[in-house]
Amino acid sequence: MSPAISYLDEESYPFPVWGLLYAVVLGVACVASVAATWTLRKHSKLVSSCVCSAMLHFFIWKSIYTLFRIAVVSAVIHQYICKTSTWFILDEDHDVGGFRFIGREVGTGSSSGLCEPPYYVKICLFIGDASLISGAYWMLILVVELLRLVKTTVDRGAHQEKVFVRFYMYINLMMLVSYVAASFYASRFRSFLVTSSVAQSVVIIAVSSALIYDLTALPYFGVGWTLAVMPMSLQQSLDFVPNWILITSNLLYFMSPIALAFALVANQQCMLSWCMIPEDVIQQIQANEPPKHFPVFVNTDIESSSALWGALGSVMHDAHDLHDDLLRSLLVPHHGYEITTAGDSFQLAFHNIADAVAYCLDVQQ
16 A cells, blocks of 8 residues: 655645744754853853753753754655655644644544654654653752752752762663653653653642743643643644644743743843843842952851850750841841851851941841
């Protein structure tokens, strides 16, 4: 039996407009991800922390993801240009859906005669899927580490940070190996959908209070799962989900690396200048930043703390917590910043002498 051939109806849909738009957005996202990776790579040589490493690995996988998605979308666009295809249906609905439909019509319904996609398309899809799973994993690690840093305000130390980074990398490697092994026993779409949807769901739950992460993860998870799993028929899926929802979902997710690159890596002063923010507003924003030029340092310590710990050890635990909370709560109104702690002593920095003196007087009171 000869394979069926899908012909392009040039009167109803002459050119893949949405596929071209996806390719352009993915191209910009790829450039943003590569630039963010390059910037973080230089920064990570100076700072060893799980937060920086998580951001670096996230953008590495996002760069790989966008690159191979561009290759897949380009292959689909090439089929439209050739006006015939043996593995992809050339119409507007499939152009809107993009790579979500590739290989799903083989041996099903009215499209039973379609062939399997070429191996280079399958390989690009597989690498892109694996990159998507790893990207979701590192985003989860980034959120967890940021939450831990907010609660503790100090890192684990350079050695322990490197140990945790290696531990996270081993888990990522195990996830990829499991995904590859599962792909030998299930179709590419089934194993990918189950794994990526679970990963995306965990990320959504972990960062549900942050709007930017909801916008980047929720559209793909909700609409993508509905389209690919429910209902069972592809034609029912096309009828059930309007095209504008699919277009919005795809574009939001494809643009997520751009938004995250600007939010996490871009230089704040350059962004403010690029957005043509007035100079007085920029100065107000920079006034809330840590002092960089001629800072005023303040060291605090509890007098006779060793004797107090020896005589009133049980009481000093509560007193020490109260002391730390008081010092940290007064930093904000005086524009101060905590550098580090050593036991019960604090090392603080202020923009000027007036703020430092006012802080010390408030603490004494």
